[in-house]
Amino acid sequence: xxxxxxxxxxxxxxxxxxxxxxxxxxxxxxxxxxxxxxxxxxxxxxxxxxxxxxxxxxxxxxxxxxxxxxxxxxxxxxxxxxxxxxxxxxxxxxxxxxxxxxxxxxxxxxxx
Amino acid sequence: xxxxxxxxxxxxxxxxxxxxxxxxxxxxxxxxxxxxxxxxxxxxxxxxxxxxxxxxxxxxxxxxxxxxxxxxxxxxxxxxxxxxxxxxxxxxxxxxxxxxxxxxxxxxxxxxxxxxx
Numbered sequence: 001x002x003x004x005x006x007x008x009x010x011x012x013x014x015x016x017x018x019x020x021x022x023x024x025x026x027x028x029x030x031x032x033x034x035x036x037x038x039x040x041x042x043x044x045x046x047x048x049x050x051x052x053x054x055x056x057x058x059x060x061x062x063x064x065x066x067x068x069x070x071x072x073x074x075x076x077x078x079x080x081x082x083x084x085x086x087x088x089x090x091x092x093x094x095x096x097x098x099x100x101x102x103x104x105x106x107x108x109x110x111x112x
Numbered sequence: 113x114x115x116x117x118x119x120x121x122x123x124x125x126x127x128x129x130x131x132x133x134x135x136x137x138x139x140x141x142x143x144x145x146x147x148x149x150x151x152x153x154x155x156x157x158x159x160x161x162x163x164x165x166x167x168x169x170x171x172x173x174x175x176x177x178x179x180x181x182x183x184x185x186x187x188x189x190x191x192x193x194x195x196x197x198x199x200x201x202x203x204x205x206x207x208x209x210x211x212x213x214x215x216x217x218x219x220x221x222x223x224x225x226x227x228x229x
Contacts, residue, residue, distance in 0.1 A: 031215060042116075042203055042219040043157075050215065058216065090157065094215070100147045100205070101217060103157035 023091030
């Protein structure tokens with residue numbers, strides 16, 4: 001009954017290929033976020049969205065783009081994957097002021 | 113510049129003892145929120161506790177409490193009566209820009225907690 005799901009859960013891709021990760025929510029929340037998690041860095045914000053077609057960059061946005069054509073879907077695209085983009089990617093949605101974010105289960109991406 | 117600092121990469125605590133995980137933050141936004149998340153080895157992110165910058169009292173949720181010292185810009189997590197299931201990574205996070213187009217949460221690097229039987 002998760003309100004937010006990510007796909008795929010695991011992916012291996014080759015350097016130089018484009019990759020799209022999908023985040024889908026069923027809660028009609030306005031705000032959605034993409035993070036990457038790497039050892040020693042915690043979670044770093046890549047891009048976020050504050051509404052349909054309203055997106056902005058986070059702290060590590062180079063090499064990534066996003067799209068949000070409808071409330072429930074937030075797509076993250078690696079335009080030309082590099083080995084430095086090997087990471088675990090988390091999508092999140094904002095539940096409310098005092099409830100933090102609800103996270104998806106994560107996508108483990110390996111770029112070879 | 114690092115906005116969330118967690119100076120303890122790893123911590124050990126004896127089962128049933130209390131433990132404090134440190135977090136300091138930096139912001140110029142007068143309205144902000146502080147969070148703690150737990151990430152067990154299974155990988156999911158679990159929300160634990162929230163403290164708003166205008167809240168007068170420290171937040172508590174069961175065995176978790178947040179020691180909020182606004183002037184020092186610290187938001188330490190206290191876990192009482194540690195259990196083996198508390199072994200996990202713990203992330204401190206801060207939210208700025210509430211309700212604006214830049215409403216976002218940033219995370220610290222995390223502290224790995226190991227509970228010893």
